[in-house]
Amino acid sequence: MTTTPHRSDPLDRLAYEDRLRTLSEASVEHHFDAFTDISWDDPAYAVDPTDRRWRLPAEDVLGRTEWYRSLPEAEQVRIGLYRQACVTKVGLQFEQLLIAGIMNFAFALPNGSPEFRYSTHEATEECHHTQMFQEFVNRSGQDVAGGSTFFRATAMLLPLVARRYPHAFFWGVLAGEEPIDHLQKSVLRAGHDTHPLLRRIMQIHVAEEARHIGFAHQYLEHSSARLGRGERFVLSLLVPVVMRWLCNEILVPSRKARRDMGIPDEVMKEVYWRSPGSRKFLRDLFADVRMLAESAGMMNPLSRRVWRLMKIDGRSSRFRSEPASAAA
Numbered sequence: 019m020t021t022t023p024h025r026s027d028p029l030d031r032l033a034y035e036d037r038l039r040t041l042s043e044a045s046v047e048h049h050f051d052a053f054t055d056i057s058w059d060d061p062a063y064a065v066d067p068t069d070r071r072w073r074l075p076a077e078d079v080l081g082r083t084e085w086y087r088s089l090p091e092a093e094q095v096r097i098g099l100y101r102q103a104c105v106t107k108v109g110l111q112f113e114q115l116l117i118a119g120i121m122n123f124a125f126a127l128p129n130g131s132p133e134f135r136y137s138t139h140e141a142t143e144e145c146h147h148t149q150m151f152q153e154f155v156n157r158s159g160q161d162v163a164g165g166s167t168f169f170r171a172t173a174m175l176l177p178l179v180a181r182r183y184p185h186a187f188f189w190g191v192l193a194g195e196e197p198i199d200h201l202q203k204s205v206l207r208a209g210h211d212t213h214p215l216l217r218r219i220m221q222i223h224v225a226e227e228a229r230h231i232g233f234a235h236q237y238l239e240h241s242s243a244r245l246g247r248g249e250r251f252v253l254s255l256l257v258p259v260v261m262r263w264l265c266n267e268i269l270v271p272s273r274k275a276r277r278d279m280g281i282p283d284e285v286m287k288e289v290y291w292r293s294p295g296s297r298k299f300l301r302d303l304f305a306d307v308r309m310l311a312e313s314a315g316m317m318n319p320l321s322r323r324v325w326r327l328m329k330i331d332g333r334s335s336r337f338r339s340e341p342a343s344a345a346a
């Protein structure tokens with residue numbers, strides 16, 4: 019049976035409001051501007067498309083394949099730059115729909131809502147992220163389209179959900195933010211010879227995403243107590259499906275991207291997501307989300323089966339951002 023969290027007592031409410039205030043104050047104290055906090059014209063940040071530092075790191079499931087590793091270095095560099103520009107483009111498209119959703123969400127909030135201030139800080143930060151990401155894509159010189167044709171055709175409908183079903187919307191937010199954040203953190207932790215421009219962008223992004231993800235977790239945990247039994251049950255089945263869909267949009271190259279990078283069909287099948295290594299990578303991406311789903315009462319026998327069906331089941335994190343190696 020689904021466990022229903024009880025978080026509606028006044029003390030929980032005060033603690034929740036306090037956490038949102040802390041997040042808001044942190045946004046005032048530490049925030050980044052896409053054009054004053056990155057020295058785009060610093061010669062060290064120049065994008066040279068032949069720079070070997072564009073090669074994909076092993077943290078990228080495509081980058082660790084035998085196929086990729088056996089390509090000539092120039093080809094690894096070409097694909098690496100394209101791939102990183104492409105993921106950046108999908109990331110910014112996702113952020114555009116997030117900003118639109120936050121506006122719909124905030125539009126419906128009554129006066130005095132603790133969520134108003136923090137969610138609009140988040141939208142401000144996401145605007146800077148879209149500028150920063152688009153500037154990187156422009157400077158990369160890569161003609162990337164971002165998500166799949168289906169995603170680009172339907173993405174702007176998703177923000178409409180935010181006003182009537184904010185709870186569902188913030189699960190969708192996590193579906194986009196967690197995979198990108200997980201990937202960027204693992205690249206930064208590994209300390210590879212990443213191009214300094216990309217490293218700077220990732221550092222800024224990871225710093226601000228920590229707050230965004232923190233807010234989504236807080237909001238979902240807090241508001242889950244207000245869900246009706248039926249709504250909770252339907253949502254518990256939808257969450258893993260949405261997680262997997264949006265994760266695929268971000269990580270799996272679209273048809274055009276596949277063509278532009280020249281990835282053979284069998285490599286595509288192997289990497290997304292047939293090989294044991296990539297399956298583990300996919301499951302690890304959602305360890306924090308599984309932890310939240312447990313505490314928000316979204317895990318029941320049927321929903322666990324859907325998580326398994328979507329291939330994103332597994333052990334939950336013990337705390338947020340627990341590295342996969344520590345969990346193992």
Ligand SMILES: [Fe+2]
Nearest residue numbers: 113144147227
């Ligand atoms: Fe962002």
Ligand SMILES: [Fe+2]
Nearest residue numbers: 144195227230
């Ligand atoms: Fe974000």
